Amino acid sequence: MSANGSIGTMSIRSVALQAALLTVFLPLTHAWDKDGHEAIGMTTMSALQTGPVAQVKRLMHGKDAVDVAAWAHKVNKKYPWTSELHFQKNQKCGETNFTDCPGNRCLVKALKHFYGRLVNKQLVNIEWPGGIKLTDADAVKFLINLIGDLHQPMHFGVQGDDLGLKINVTFRGKKVSLYDMWDREITQAVIKDSPGFWWGGWTHVQRTRIEYDQDGEKWKKEGINMFDKWANESVKFLCNTVYGNLLAKTGQDVLPETMSSGNFHVDEVLFESWKRELLSRLLVAGARTAIVLNSILQQREAINLQGGTAVSELEGEDDNERGGPPAVGRKAEIPHGIKVVHGPQALATNSGICVVVVILFLLLVRSLNVDPVGTRVKMQEGGKKL
DSSP states (O other): OOTTOOOOOOOHHHHHHHHHHHHHHSOSSOSSOHHHHHHHHHHHHHHOOHHHHHHHHHHTTTOOTTTTTTHHHHHHHHSGGGGGGGOOOBSSTTOOOTTOOGGGOSHHHHHHHHHHHHTTOOOSOOOOGGGOOOOHHHHHHHHHHHHHHTTOGGGGOBGGGTTTTTOEEEETTEEEEHHHIIIIIHHHHHHHHOHHHHTTTOOOGGGGHHHHHHHHHHHHHHTTHHHHHHHHHHHHHIIIIIIHHHHHHHTOOOOGGGOTTOEEEEOHHHHHHHHHHHHHHHHHHHHHHHHHHHHHHTSGGGGGOOOSOSOOSOTTOOSTTSSSOOOOGGGGGOOTTOOOOOHHHHHHHHHHHHHHHHHHHHHHHHHTTOOHHHHHHHHHHHSSOO
């Protein structure tokens, strides 16, 4: 894609072939489940500066990083080839080669592509099929999603075990792949075990303030080179903590690509260890997302970025974000999960409420043996209460 958002062309046959190949070679699920992505989004919003918060609201037509946290994965369902943008496959654990990325369709290259688009620099070019012209808001949403994915260790898995899909683990009597264990099982177990904790506001940048301040200073000095360093951090975490913990449990000393024949048991001790690490990575991902967005949206030129979306008819998405003016005032402050209705539906709803209120009022009056209408008439006729 060029800096002005122009899109390359590709034959329908080529696109169909790539979609079929992706169905075979890439996971059917994506980094962090919806709850995990929303936790990252909430941490992001807690760390955004005032100006960038306003810009996010403007670009998303009243939505924020929480609302669009898993948006790119919905795009994957409509355009399967975009799944490539979420992964960085390696031949061997610990041997990361960011230049091995056909068509620049991989995680680190995609991050630099969308960042460059938003700061008006063509850092990495990605040819987009189908004639779609993504908006600036779409680029922001991709960044929010992909920075979250950057901190999911299984997205840096080796090809030999297909990113962990070929490694089986048993957790609380359930057999799942290692990929799914990190994608959703740990997250959902935390929500089930400690719902009060999960919904209790732990997703705040203050929980990772030291790392946030340090990463912020490094970003100011090194800019997008931090994407490579954060990616290498995830690779190291995958090899040492994820694969390493499984090998330590069995006493084996084998390379990850030879582990697919085993079935590893994740006991409560290992689960607690992985849970702490996962929660930390969600917080750090949200903080780093805020660092990147702050650097983009606090610039004077940010006011020129265009809102709306070029990707319509996504599963679970309405079209009120496409075109039209951004939400302002009260509409922009509506809490998450509140549905606002207008027009005939709103009139019918309000009329129904009025009828119910009148009926309840009359029942209350009858129960108290009061006749306010008759009393008022008699007072008007006789000048006093009879």
